[in-house]
Amino acid sequence: MKHFCLICLSLLFSAIEPAFAQNDTLDLDLFQLQADDGVVVSAFMMYPKTGLNPASPGIVFHHGGPGGHGARLIGAARYGAEGLAKLGYTTISIVSRHSNRYVDEPLENAALDVKAAVEALAARGIDDIILVGNSFGSVRVSMYQRDYQDPRVKAMVHVAPTFDLNDYLKELSDMAPDYDAWVEKMRRAVKDRQGHLPDPAMDNPERLATPPIFQTGFGRPQTAATLLNWWGPDSDNQLSDIIGDFDVPQFLLGGTADRVTPDYRFEELKKAATKTPRVDYKYYPDGDHYFNGYQADVIADTAAWLKELGLGPAPRMTTRFIDNRQQIEFNGVIFNARSPGLHFKPDVVEEKTAFLLLGGWKSALLDEDVNDQARALAGLGYGVVVPQLNSDGYRGSQSTRFARMHQDIADWLAAAKAAGYDKVIGIGQGYSAIWIAAAADLAEKGLSGLVLVNPAVSLRETAMAALGKGALAEYVAQAEDLIAQGKLKTDTIHMAYQNPASQQADGLERVIMYPETFLAYYGPDAQMQLARHAKDISVPVLAVAGANRFYASPASIKKGLKGIPKSQLTFDWRADQHISPDVLADAVATWLAKGEGR
Numbered sequence: 137m138k139h140f141c142l143i144c145l146s147l148l149f150s151a152i153e154p155a156f157a158q159n160d161t162l163d164l165d166l167f168q169l170q171a172d173d174g175v176v177v178s179a180f181m182m183y184p185k186t187g188l189n190p191a192s193p194g195i196v197f198h199h200g201g202p203g204g205h206g207a208r209l210i211g212a213a214r215y216g217a218e219g220l221a222k223l224g225y226t227t228i229s230i231v232s233r234h235s236n237r238y239v240d241e242p243l244e245n246a247a248l249d250v251k252a253a254v255e256a257l258a259a260r261g262i263d264d265i266i267l268v269g270n271s272f273g274s275v276r277v278s279m280y281q282r283d284y285q286d287p288r289v290k291a292m293v294h295v296a297p298t299f300d301l302n303d304y305l306k307e308l309s310d311m312a313p314d315y316d317a318w319v320e321k322m323r324r325a326v327k328d329r330q331g332h333l334p335d336p337a338m339d340n341p342e343r344l345a346t347p348p349i350f351q352t353g354f355g356r357p358q359t360a361a362t363l364l365n366w367w368g369p370d371s372d373n374q375l376s377d378i379i380g381d382f383d384v385p386q387f388l389l390g391g392t393a394d395r396v397t398p399d400y401r402f403e404e405l406k407k408a409a410t411k412t413p414r415v416d417y418k419y420y421p422d423g424d425h426y427f428n429g430y431q432a433d434v435i436a437d438t439a440a441w442l443k444e445l446g447l448g449p450a451p452r453m454t455t456r457f458i459d460n461r462q463q464i465e466f467n468g469v470i471f472n473a474r475s476p477g478l479h480f481k482p483d484v485v486e487e488k489t490a491f492l493l494l495g496g497w498k499s500a501l502l503d504e505d506v507n508d509q510a511r512a513l514a515g516l517g518y519g520v521v522v523p524q525l526n527s528d529g530y531r532g533s534q535s536t537r538f539a540r541m542h543q544d545i546a547d548w549l550a551a552a553k554a555a556g557y558d559k560v561i562g563i564g565q566g567y568s569a570i571w572i573a574a575a576a577d578l579a580e581k582g583l584s585g586l587v588l589v590n591p592a593v594s595l596r597e598t599a600m601a602a603l604g605k606g607a608l609a610e611y612v613a614q615a616e617d618l619i620a621q622g623k624l625k626t627d628t629i630h631m632a633y634q635n636p637a638s639q640q641a642d643g644l645e646r647v648i649m650y651p652e653t654f655l656a657y658y659g660p661d662a663q664m665q666l667a668r669h670a671k672d673i674s675v676p677v678l679a680v681a682g683a684n685r686f687y688a689s690p691a692s693i694k695k696g697l698k699g700i701p702k703s704q705l706t707f708d709w710r711a712d713q714h715i716s717p718d719v720l721a722d723a724v725a726t727w728l729a730k731g732e733g734r
Contacts, residue, residue: 161185162221169230169256171248178231179253180207182221184452186483190261191450191515193290193442195220196253197229198246200271200296202238202356202366206231210426212270212295212434219435224449226262228253232276239349240333240359243301243366243373246276247283254286264447264718268293268438271396271425275301275375282381291445293387293438296425297405298396300374301367319368322350322360331361376408385414387441389434391423416441446722450515451482458521460551476501477523477548479555480514489584490519490557491724492548497567500528512717516725519557523548538574538656538663545575553582565589566686570666576673585732587724588679589715592686593696594665596658599645602633612659615651629654637692638685671699676732680723682710706732 165181183189197213199206206213206229217227232249233241254265265288269277274297281289325331330347334340349357358366365371379386386409390397402417409415418437420430427434442448459474478501491513495506501524510520525544526536545562552560560582564572569591576586592598600608611631618627628648635643649657657664677700681693690709697705708723715723 162218167256169249169252171233171245171252173245173248175233175245175248177233177235177249177252179228179256181226181228181256182217183226184221184224186452188226188260189224189450189452190226190263191453191511192224192226192262193264193266193447193449194257194260194262195225195227195266195268196250196257196277197227197268198232198250198270198273198276199229199235200273200298202234202272202358203236204270204272205235212268212427213273215431216268216270216295216435216438219432220439223435223439224452225266226257226260228256234276238362239357240362242362243275243371244279244283247280250277250280251284254280254288258288263288265289266291266293266442266447268295269297270295272298274298275373275378278375278378278382279373281384282378285382289384290447291385291387291442293389293441294405295389295434296391296394296397296427297375297388297401299401300376301371318350319364321348322364322368325360326364331364332359376404379405379409380411383411383413385445386412386416387438388415388417389420389427389437390417391420391425391427391430393422394425396425414445451484451517453480453482453511453514455480458551458555460523460547475524475547477521477551478502478507478510480510480520480522482514482517482519485517485519487518488556488558490521490552490555490560491587492545492552492560492562492572492583493520493522494525494545494562494564494568494572495522496565497527500524508717509720512721513563513724516721516728519552519555521548521552521555521560523551537653538571541571542575545571546578546581549575549578549581549583558582559584561585561587563587563589564591567592567595567664570664570669573666573673574663574669576669576675579675583675585676586673586678587727588666588677588681588697589720590681590684590686591666591679591693591696592664593692594662594667596660596662596665598635598686599631599633599658601636602645603631608658612655615654615659618651619655624652625650627651631658635685637683637687640685643685666696667699670697673700673704676704676706678706678708678724678727678732680708680710680715680720682713682715684715706730 161184162182163185167179168176169179170176197206197217199211199213204211209215213229217229221227230249230253232246234246257265267277267281267289274294277292281292325348333347334342334345336343347359350360350363351357366373388402388405390402392399406415406417420427420433423430456479458477458479460477461474493506493510493513495503506522510522514520526540549560562572562575562583569588572586573588575583611629615629628650631647633645635645656662679693679697687693706727710719713719
């Protein structure tokens with residue numbers, strides 16, 4: 137008999153696997169999160185051993201329960217977090233306050249723990265967040281999005297989401313026959329100030345009091361106030377209600393053998409999600425609440441769904457300085473020097489094509505806005521070179537003539553080619569869009585396409601509209617007089633005007649330039665005019681723009697682009713949309729998919 141029992145135990149343990157070791161291709165970080173109310177909860181983060189990739193979305197997992205735990209392999213907060221981390225995501229699984237404090241803790245406070253996890257990802261440079269709730273955790277992550285309407289949250293996944301809580305208690309628990317009587321008892325306890333555990337502070341004389349504890353019917357004792365908050369008839373924690381309060385894509389996963397996800401439940405939730413642009417769901421035949429036999433499918437199906445939304449893991453990249461031989465002018469003397477730039481290189485480069493990404497006028501190397509654009513573009517699988525131009529910063533902008541910018545771009549185009557790229561797509565924004573448009577004659581040297589982001593149309597015309605023709609003429613005459621006196625590097629033109637299209641701070645233009653530079657930008661024969669160069673462009677062009685400080689409608693920009701043949705131009709007007717790094721990358725990816733610029 138003893139031998140028989142040992143055989144049984146052996147079979148039992150072999151069926152559930154005697155041990156499970158975390159995959160050695162992942163790093164595991166253990167840390168504490170402090171919520172806004174001061175509560176500290178444990179959490180763990182997983183990501184590939186190659187390092188955390190801030191260009192990829194981050195995923196926050198909330199376990200089930202009350203009394204659940206994020207590290208248990210049976211739950212998605214462990215197996216899902218680990219599986220998606222292997223694919224390149226950074227995942228955080230929290231052990232929320234409801235793991236141990238559910239006896240006397242309101243349900244909605246879990247949103248504070250989710251917020252702490254989201255902020256932890258954001259602090260690591262991750263901008264796109266996905267929330268995953270397992271079982272009861274689906275209610276918690278939904279409450280977070282309902283309460284905070286966080287624009288960083290791009291998608292939500294519900295793994296075996298629970299019933300609406302008060303219905304669950306009434307219909308499925310042991311309390312069902314006496315539900316109304318139990319509710320009345322709990323309300324009476326709250327009214328008698330017996331609804332919560334006493335404050336444990338030593339100076340509280342009632343700290344040893346023992347208010348009544350109620351059973352929820354499945355082994356989870358709670359105080360009267362907490363039980364009413366979670367499960368009561370007036371509770372505001374029903375997933376069917378909450379899911380209609382935000383506009384984030386949702387993915388629902390369930391098993392046909394799980395009593396909390398009957399075959400009609402997901403269709404109910406889909407109809408309730410009235411603000412959500414997309415709700416998808418999937419049932420696994422004979423799948424149980426823990427997805428035994430289906431955990432790998434849950435990971436694969438979630439990854440595929442996220443990829444459809446454009447939320448797949450981005451290629452890892454390295455960022456390095458790249459120093460290029462360049463002519464630099466200082467105090468009227470030309471030097472041959474090494475000028476720095478940045479090279480954002482994905483580990484896997486899709487093609488031998490790179491982007492030469494120019495910052496705006498007065499932009500300085502290491503500007504975070506340009507770096508974010510570079511990371512988003514490199515996430516498409518292309519190298520990105522961000523150069524330091526002679527116009528870099530205020531000093532460069534006051535003295536660098538237009539012709540020098542053309543030479544800068546030619547030098548950096550050669551540097552990109554030397555880095556191993558066969559073709560280079562030039563990207564300019566604002567004023568630098570005109571610089572890159574004027575460099576289209578470098579096609580024979582590998583410049584294969586142009587992307588113009590919110591391109592300026594004409595500095596001269598804008599200043600004339602703001603100041604008046606006469607006032608601008610006075611500044612031009614002042615510049616011409618300084619040149620006649622030989623004061624090329626001793627005196628500057630100082631002019632300020634407000635862009636007519638924007639009365640905000642970003643529409644103020646303050647110009648401090650040496651006279652020759654000023655005339656190249658604002659004089660009668662100014663080169664800083666998009667239409668002047670558009671007619672000479674022979675490569676494919678993507679112009680992506682929205683209302684900005686230069687114009688409020690597409691009419692003005694179309695005037696500047698008029699000379700480009702329609703067969704070469706893709707015009708992408710984003711009305712009422714800021715051209716963020718992600719929007720730019722999306723527009724470029726769509727353009728490239730059509731075979732343009734390559």
